[in-house]
Amino acid sequence: MKQIEGGVVAAKGFKAAGVRAGIKESSSKKDMAMIFSEIPCKAAGTFTSNVVKAAPVKYDMDIVNNSPFVQAVVVNSGVANACTGEEGMKNCEELAAAAGKALNIPEGAVLIGSTGVIGAKLPMEKMTDGIAKLAGELGSTPNDGTMAAEAIMTTDTVSKEIAYELEIGGKTVKIGGMCKGSGMIHPNMCTMLAFITSDVSISKEMLTEIVKADVKDTFNMISVDGDTSTNDTMLVITNGMAGNPEITEKNSDYEAFAKALKEVNTFLAKKMAGDGEGATALFEVKVTGADTKENAVKVSKSIVTSSLVKAAIYGHDANWGRILCAMGYSGVEFDPDKVDIFFESRAGKLKIVENGIAADYSEEEATKILSEDEVTAIADMKMGTESATSWGCDLTYDYVKINADYRS
């Protein structure tokens, strides 16, 4: 598997664009993106588990489940189109109709994504103008992919895209993706929007299976602030143009594509966590020696979500008591007197806790390790062989600043 350029346009037959439609009124930033495939695609997706689902989430769930194929995705940033009642649903339909017309495809082949302020209504005139503009600017150079990745950003500080190529059934298959996400990021599909494109040939059933399994280890393992958004969406669309024998069962080709998707999504998920609102460091939490996978996940998420742990990471402070404390209220039963805790980064690895009490370590050494921009905490529960890894970020002044006046 080789990393290549191009993000969502890396795969054969895909085009993209990103423009400024004026949705973010007070900013000169791009705010609409489009992905288009020359030929019809299969689609699979996972969506927020929040009871309050944004209109585009409900809309896309219906399209993914019931539409014979999809061929385009239209995404806007600035307004989430969540908590907007019936009008919100109608607006999704109108956007899909406008895109269908502009691209000469059925409106049922258009998926919609939105991220931004909850409760506000979409500025439909600006957006239909934006769709026309997007359709005219579609292209397949790496720059076009980047323009799209930039247009879906809200409080993100960097655009997030990646692509790989690999061999499946003697053919070169490409897969690429882009995502956005910075605040309101928490397990169970996070606003987190991720769009993955591939030219792999695969049955809808197998694609759906891969996507469902994948998200558990990737996007559902990141948390910026514990807030599960109303808009979280991860969509994978594939057009089969790579020409590999269609994947219709769980054979080695299936495994190869699953591995590639995991690579893409792990990259994007970590990138999102490290770009958490106000973050200065990516914070990785590995739990090992758990009795069950479920418990490993629970403990790992409890640590990565703790405001106190996150603030300590920001302060480069090896305050391991907060880690043990967060494990303790995770809801998982374990023996605190068995736990070992390590900190690790490019600067080294250090055992901080042995059998539940402080190991004999140097605070200076610990601070050095915690001063890197990617920091890992490892908690060994010594109960079994299961493990889980989650990703988050530190809690900083800037997180508060960004969220105290997000709307203004």
Next chain:
Amino acid sequence: MKQIEGGVVAAKGFKAAGVRAGIKESSSKKDMAMIFSEIPCKAAGTFTSNVVKAAPVKYDMDIVNNSPFVQAVVVNSGVANACTGEEGMKNCEELAAAAGKALNIPEGAVLIGSTGVIGAKLPMEKMTDGIAKLAGELGSTPNDGTMAAEAIMTTDTVSKEIAYELEIGGKTVKIGGMCKGSGMIHPNMCTMLAFITSDVSISKEMLTEIVKADVKDTFNMISVDGDTSTNDTMLVITNGMAGNPEITEKNSDYEAFAKALKEVNTFLAKKMAGDGEGATALFEVKVTGADTKENAVKVSKSIVTSSLVKAAIYGHDANWGRILCAMGYSGVEFDPDKVDIFFESRAGKLKIVENGIAADYSEEEATKILSEDEVTAIADMKMGTESATSWGCDLTYDYVKINADYRS
């Protein structure tokens, strides 16, 4: 019921003191407190639900359950004596022995409370010196109660105490309490230490019952940061010196004392939430119209805990979408299209959301309401008649600052 002076020394027969023992090395603040009753007391308590329980929590659970009576409480701030293994338990025993000797009571009549840094060991020499000093300074003036309340503070900015007197069985009964708590404050007994004294005459069985019921509506309904501490403790000790007929069944005297305890604990709980680390406002969340009490509690806590909601409160921003979003991931099923949301404070009351979408309200008016130092959000789920109220605070730069370098 009348509010009176004196905190933990308001009730007949109780004395207290607060001194500086030098546990907080880099500070000149008081760090040890003692409460003493002239005669033996009954005790009841509730303790952290964290699997990782600090040594003093385990120690006190044993005393409350097995000791025939208690007569003193020794509390230190600065070091939590949590995650300290067997040595931590041994240190509790030594402190109790030292206090027993100084006060001429059995060591089994001494309760221990600790709050501060997890993982560090108690500086025993300083603390046994501190106990001797405390025993010498015990007094029953309101100032003595305040000295004790000040000595248990960590990142608290104000000391927290209250007392009431009421009539039970023709006698004047007094009840008073003090608490500390600012960070690591979250449902399920929070470091949160609360000590309540009363001269009421009540059976241990009835006292235990009242305490258990009470905490659900008071201390377990506050959250500063979602982190359930290893040390949370609430203790009520009563010496019967008021001379009322002993409360041995759930009669009107029982109800009267339960109401007084609830008044004390609600006051202390709100005071703690409003003094949350870095907080500029007390944030109250009332959920009404829920189908079950349990669901009302879940939804209320989900809102009051959300980092995004809390940051919006800090910004005086009526970002109601975040409230609806937090309700949505609470784990409770409901119809978002039915929910009404209001903001209320001394400056007025405003309907912000009607039936799940924005009501026609003035942002200026909303900002005015949210600029007070006590702010209430009301969410009416319109499903039933159950309700719950929780308390928290806004999320500020200072929360991060305090917790990024708590140990240094």
